[in-house]
Amino acid sequence: xxxxxxxxxxxxxxxxxxxxxxxxxxxxxxxxxxIAAADGVVLPGVGAFxxxxxxxxxxxxxxxxxxxxxxxxxxxxxxxxxQILFEESDEFGRVEGLxxxxxxxxxxxxxxxxxxxxxxxxxxxxFCRRPPHFCGIEEGxxxxxxxxxxxxxxxxxxxxxxxxxxxxxxxxxxRDNLVATQFHPExxxxxxxxxxxNFRRLVDGEEPVDTQGAAAAGRPRGGS
Amino acid sequence: xxxKRIIPCLDVKDGRVVKGVNFIGLRDAGDxxxxxxxxxxxxxxxxxxxxxxxxxxxxxxxxxxxxxxxxQAFMPLTVGGGIREESDIRALLKAGADKVSINTAAVADPDxxxxxxxxxxxxxxxxxxxxxxxxxxxxxxxxxxxxxxxxAWADSYPELLIEEDAGTDAAGVPDETAAARAPGDMASxxxxxxxxAGGRSEGPGAADKVAGDMAPxxxxxxxxAGGRSExxxxxxxxxxxxxxxxxxxxxxxxxxxRPTGIDAVKWCRRMEELGAGEILLTSxxxxxxxxxxxxxxTAAVADAVGVPVIASGGVGTPEHLLEGLTAAKADAVLAxxxxxxxxxxxxxxxxxxxGHGVVVRTPVS
Numbered sequence: 001x002x003x004x005x006x007x008x009x010x011x012x013x014x015x016x017x018x019x020x021x022x023x024x025x026x027x028x029x030x031x032x033x034x035i036a037a038a039d040g041v042v043l044p045g046v047g048a049f050x051x052x053x054x055x056x057x058x059x060x061x062x063x064x065x066x067x068x069x070x071x072x073x074x075x076x077x078x079x080x081x082x083q084i085l086f087e088e089s090d091e092f093g094r095v096e097g098l099x100x101x102x103x104x105x106x107x108x109x110x111x112x113x114x115x116x117x118x119x120x121x122x123x124x125x126x127f128c129r130r131p132p133h134f135c136g137i138e139e140g141x142x143x144x145x146x147x148x149x150x151x152x153x154x155x156x157x158x159x160x161x162x163x164x165x166x167x168x169x170x171x172x173x174x175r176d177n178l179v180a181t182q183f184h185p186e187x188x189x190x191x192x193x194x195x196x197x198n199f200r201r202l203v204d205g206e207e208p209v210d211t212q213g214a215a216a217a218g219r220p221r222g223g224s
Numbered sequence: 225x226x227x228k229r230i231i232p233c234l235d236v237k238d239g240r241v242v243k244g245v246n247f248i249g250l251r252d253a254g255d256x257x258x259x260x261x262x263x264x265x266x267x268x269x270x271x272x273x274x275x276x277x278x279x280x281x282x283x284x285x286x287x288x289x290x291x292x293x294x295x296q297a298f299m300p301l302t303v304g305g306g307i308r309e310e311s312d313i314r315a316l317l318k319a320g321a322d323k324v325s326i327n328t329a330a331v332a333d334p335d336x337x338x339x340x341x342x343x344x345x346x347x348x349x350x351x352x353x354x355x356x357x358x359x360x361x362x363x364x365x366x367x368x369x370x371x372x373x374x375x376a377w378a379d380s381y382p383e384l385l386i387e388e389d390a391g392t393d394a395a396g397v398p399d400e401t402a403a404a405r406a407p408g409d410m411a412s413x414x415x416x417x418x419x420x421a422g423g424r425s426e427g428p429g430a431a432d433k434v435a436g437d438m439a440p441x442x443x444x445x446x447x448x449a450g451g452r453s454e455x456x457x458x459x460x461x462x463x464x465x466x467x468x469x470x471x472x473x474x475x476x477x478x479x480x481x482r483p484t485g486i487d488a489v490k491w492c493r494r495m496e497e498l499g500a501g502e503i504l505l506t507s508x509x510x511x512x513x514x515x516x517x518x519x520x521x522t523a524a525v526a527d528a529v530g531v532p533v534i535a536s537g538g539v540g541t542p543e544h545l546l547e548g549l550t551a552a553k554a555d556a557v558l559a560x561x562x563x564x565x566x567x568x569x570x571x572x573x574x575x576x577x578x579g580h581g582v583v584v585r586t587p588v589s
């Protein structure tokens with residue numbers, strides 16, 4: 001079972017429906033015991049960094065996140081659910097994050113006026129290292145992003161992929177069992193579903209699918 | 225590099241797609257969920273539902289449609305129409321929408337946008353702006369045009385209003401008024417326009433199209449399209465009208481029927497300040513004409529704001545999409561009928577754009 005953490009900040013339905021599409025048994029939950037019992041955990045996120053951290057704290061779920069990451073079970077952070085894993089953000093002054101990963105979150109300030117903020121739309125990943133989640137995904141393929149803040153880190157060891165929007169930012173972080181994406185796999189059509197399917201397979205102790213198999217699973221109904 | 229987005233829009237009324245969709249092989253072309261799935265499969269970059277259901281009691285229907293769409297189309301979904309309260313936004317997001325688009329409610333109460341952005345995040349608040357070149361509504365709207373839609377707060381924010389001397393009343397532009405009152409002349413001008421555009425838009429409403437051409441944006445169109453001066457005097461009149469009204473557009477509400485007196489470019493900037501994460505900009509002069517986006521309007525807004533701008537209103541050909549994403553500087557293009565009727569597929573349009581140097585996403589199937 002995969003627990004999708006409900007802390008009032010996510011597009012929970014989109015995340016859970018996408019996971020179900022790739023064969024996962026999903027529970028959307030704010031119950032620490034249920035999170036502890038899950039085989040895999042997803043921390044979704046849409047919205048503001050500060051409010052996300054506050055909500056997680058007031059829901060009593062901060063320690064559930066620490067424990068899930070420490071447990072070695074597959075853990076996936078998405079968008080703001082990625083950002084709050086880092087040390088701090090400069091959103092509305094300085095806000096502390098969970099500090100699980102080294103690095104900070106800061107706002108896009110492109111000097112080129114043609115680059116609009118939020119960074120909204122389909123952009124490419126450039127892999128440094130490739131977590132099993134990206135098995136069957138080519139360099140340069142596009143995923144859906146929507147965010148005004150981004151992660152920067154001095155620790156290259158946790159960077160799986162970078163994306164360029166005026167400057168490079170961390171679009172996928174990876175350490176051991178923890179993978180976090182700035183983009184939204186649940187909104188990235190068939191490629192996003194492939195990432196989620198590979199995550200589901202890790203959770204279920206299966207090998208990541210090859211390109212052919214994943215393509216069949218992720219193809220929208222009625223497609224050719 | 226970030227790709228430019230193509231966003232098909234479905235108008236939904238009482239749970240059914242209106243304006244007709246003509247996909248081959250759909251069991252039910254009026255079913256928004258089925259249409260959404262098709263656009264998903266075709267490689268649309270986002271989807272937009274515009275709920276035009278009039279009765280408040282039936283507004284729950286859209287929630288069911290959004291929920292069912294989100295179960296099978298794993299792509300960004302924007303829903304607009306009739307959003308008045310934060311509870312409307314919450315319900316849509318919970319059902320599976322990623323963004324909501326606010327139009328009339330933003331004009332009625334700009335603080336609503338600020339509150340919504342604070343609560344839900346700027347990234348999911350799209351402000352939809354319907355704009356017309358100043359002065360146009362006097363001749364063009366037959367259905368309630370002229371009803372004063374100026375919001376109660378307007379007097380407190382004179383800086384957002386159109387300066388009286390900037391937008392000349394139509395009566396003050398003799399050449400243009402003459403054109404508007406000479407149907408025969410306009411019909412022939414319309415024919416010339418249609419020929420140039422490839423014959424895809426014709427029929428009733430031609431007069432509106434020609435009048436639309438005389439809006440300020442026409443200057444750019446005339447330059448690029450050429451050939452419109454085949455009708456003696458028409459180009460000259462366009463030039464006169466354009467020179468008189470250059471760069472002033474007025475915000476309309478209630479589906480383009482009520483003028484507000486608000487300057488569209490200043491309004492978009494204000495909406496960004498209050499927390500809008502994106503601007504969906506529709507030219508009411510061009511909407512439904514298939515004559516192309518209002519390039520001048522769109523570029524003026526894109527230059528004025530730091531958030532992404534979606535161009536809307538007037539697409540008839542892939543060339544118009546290209547123009548929207550290049551000369552008009554939009555970050556995304558929204559279109560309805562060009563895709564609905566099967567004139568062009570999304571992938572065909574993307575190939576065309578890519579062939580002209582625009583970065584687009586080629587979906588993996």
